[in-house]
Amino acid sequence: MTSPPPPWALLAELTHSCPLHCPYCSNPLELVRRSRELSAEEWADVLRQAAELGVVHTHLSGGEPLLRPDLAAIVAAAESAGIYTQLVTSGVGLSAPRMSALASAGLRSVQLSVQHADPAASDRIAGHRSFAAKERAAAVVRDAELPLGLNVVLHRDNLDAVGDIVDLGVAWGAERIELANVQFYGWALRNRTALLPTRDQLSRARETVESRRKQLAGTAELVWVVPDYFDGVAKPCMGGWGAVSLTVAPDGGVLPCPAAGALPDLDVPNVRDRSLEWIWNSSPAFNLYRGTEWMSGPCGGCPRRETDFGGCRCQAHALTGDAARTDPACALSPDHALVRALAEAPSDDPPPDDARRYVYRGPRPARRERSRG
Numbered sequence: 419m420t421s422p423p424p425p426w427a428l429l430a431e432l433t434h435s436c437p438l439h440c441p442y443c444s445n446p447l448e449l450v451r452r453s454r455e456l457s458a459e460e461w462a463d464v465l466r467q468a469a470e471l472g473v474v475h476t477h478l479s480g481g482e483p484l485l486r487p488d489l490a491a492i493v494a495a496a497e498s499a500g501i502y503t504q505l506v507t508s509g510v511g512l513s514a515p516r517m518s519a520l521a522s523a524g525l526r527s528v529q530l531s532v533q534h535a536d537p538a539a540s541d542r543i544a545g546h547r548s549f550a551a552k553e554r555a556a557a558v559v560r561d562a563e564l565p566l567g568l569n570v571v572l573h574r575d576n577l578d579a580v581g582d583i584v585d586l587g588v589a590w591g592a593e594r595i596e597l598a599n600v601q602f603y604g605w606a607l608r609n610r611t612a613l614l615p616t617r618d619q620l621s622r623a624r625e626t627v628e629s630r631r632k633q634l635a636g637t638a639e640l641v642w643v644v645p646d647y648f649d650g651v652a653k654p655c656m657g658g659w660g661a662v663s664l665t666v667a668p669d670g671g672v673l674p675c676p677a678a679g680a681l682p683d684l685d686v687p688n689v690r691d692r693s694l695e696w697i698w699n700s701s702p703a704f705n706l707y708r709g710t711e712w713m714s715g716p717c718g719g720c721p722r723r724e725t726d727f728g729g730c731r732c733q734a735h736a737l738t739g740d741a742a743r744t745d746p747a748c749a750l751s752p753d754h755a756l757v758r759a760l761a762e763a764p765s766d767d768p769p770p771d772d773a774r775r776y777v778y779r780g781p782r783p784a785r786r787e788r789s790r791g
């Protein structure tokens with residue numbers, strides 16, 4: 419077997435603990451307990467191995483990475499391995515002294531999540547009073563002169579406020595605002611009925627983003643991540659399975675994408691048992707859907723198979739029970755009717771300001787046994 423090209427990015431999920439309870443959280447339904455988390459020394463070893471493999475960029479994420487008291491040591495380990503570090507945070511716990519310690523350790527930039535431009539709506543969606551902390555965190559990042567990005571997951575409950583959210587990000591000093599339409603894995607799949615937008619909402623939001631983009635040209639970058647289910651096209655999920663990036667879960671499980679742990683037949687390798695080099699190059703998990711040879715059905719002979727890689731394996735599994743099928747988001751998929759039916763279904767949800775519409779992400783990491791290869 420020839421070696422695949424090296425990865426360039428690593429998502430480091432330092433903990434699944436989080437003060438927030440977002441109903442679309444991409445963490446798995448069964449969260450890793452704190453007692454099973456990798457230590458700072460183990461993370462340092464993972465980052466050193468990652469750099470040797472070719473990784474140049476890491477997102478330090480979670481859960482809430484600020485809940486790790488040893489976060490600055492992990493940042494310093496990445497810095498000494500020559501890896502660019504970006505903190506992905508809810509902002510809760512980002513004080514000025516903490517920011518200063520992280521910046522001194524080598525942190526290069528911060529991505530702050532925001533749920534809504536309206537404080538009460540933001541707190542309701544997050545399931546936690548956190549808007550004020552986010553505002554303070556943005557100021558702390560700006561004072562430290564680090565680049566600030568805003569991460570926003572868009573759904574039925576906040577799409578109509580997308581213009582206000584962009585204005586908020588600009589007022590807080592964000593250089594980049596990522597407007598990611600919700601993807602239906604993990605907690606978002608469980609909350610799909612409440613989160614699914616209408617086609618009208620999406621087209622209004624798209625127009626608003628286009629017009630803000632023209633107004634903001636040269637000041638803040640707006641990134642629009644296209645919605646699942648509505649466009650009839652499959653997304654090039656993760657840039658292809660095991661093609662450019664890897665995710666390391668809090669317990670050391672290594673995945674081709676953050677949601678792949680939900681695939682029942684995936685034998686998840688672990689950095690506590692194997693080298694990252696073996697996991698990337700040789701593990702069955704990373705080779706399962708790598709390239710195009712595994713494809714059948716319409717993808718097998720499709721001219722777009724090197725462009726979108728057949729779409730998302732987790733979505734194919736979630737909707738059809740078979741991760742190897744063409745992503746039903748693609749209009750050429752024999753299962754596309756499933757997606758069309760969901761996109762056009764009328765909603766009889768409670769009104770958007772009703773928190774009871776959500777199953778909130780669990781408050782505490784629960785017992786979890788991840789299979790280890």
Ligand code: SF4
Pocket residue numbers: 436437438439440442443444445480481482507508531779
């Ligand atoms: S999506 Fe929300 S609950 Fe999940 S890790 Fe991020 S801030 Fe925490």
Ligand code: SF4
Pocket residue numbers: 652716717718720721722723724726727728729744745748749750751
């Ligand atoms: S058939 Fe497969 S490769 Fe072709 S566009 Fe659809 S998902 Fe992509």
